[in-house]
Amino acid sequence: MTRRGFLVSTVAVAAAQPRAVQTVIGPVSPSALGLTLMHEHVVTDLRDIADRRPEDYDREDAIAVSLPHLAELREAGAETLVEPTPLHIGRDLEALRALSLRTGLRIVGSTGIYGAAEHRFVPDYARKETAEQLAERYLREIADGGARTACGRG
Numbered sequence: 001m002t003r004r005g006f007l008v009s010t011v012a013v014a015a016a017q018p019r020a021v022q023t024v025i026g027p028v029s030p031s032a033l034g035l036t037l038m039h040e041h042v043v044t045d046l047r048d049i050a051d052r053r054p055e056d057y058d059r060e061d062a063i064a065v066s067l068p069h070l071a072e073l074r075e076a077g078a079e080t081l082v083e084p085t086p087l088h089i090g091r092d093l094e095a096l097r098a099l100s101l102r103t104g105l106r107i108v109g110s111t112g113i114y115g116a117a118e119h120r121f122v123p124d125y126a127r128k129e130t131a132e133q134l135a136e137r138y139l140r141e142i143a144d145g146g147a148r149t150a151c152g153r154g
Contacts, residue, residue: 001131011133022142023080023106024096032121033106034079042066042083042099042107049123062095063102070103080106087141089114091095111141 001009020027043062046050074079085091093109100107114121126134 001097001135005132006135007132021080021108022146023100024109025082025106028080028106036080036082037073037078037079038082039084040081041102042070042081043090043092043095044085047117057090057092059095061090062092063098066095067098067102069143070099070105072100073104074103078105080108082108082110084110084112086110086112086114111138 005126019030020028021033043066045057083091083096091109096107096109099105113126114122125137129137
């Protein structure tokens, strides 16, 4: 499958679904999104995958550090935030859910691959899987709300 074919099939699937945006706490009508920040990283880990260990990450600490900043955004009028961090660079849906519930800020998680820095962060599976396998992986993440990493982060 080509990138263009993937995009066309994804749009076709999305067009056939009820009109809703999936947030970390559930679907919401697009008309209810309000003021939306489209690209805000909340929890990200840009260390090499091989250097990450479960004991190096403390979810409660990440929440405590992020909470006042997101609360300030909400108080300033932001209603939704799109968090583009993919699974392989530290996305933590549980932390995002907790932050959303505590602040009232809707948070949209993401899927995909971060390929900057000369593709340093591209995970091995992305180099090995076919376009069809990658498409299935990402559609499954979208449908299931994300998978867990080796470090236990979802």
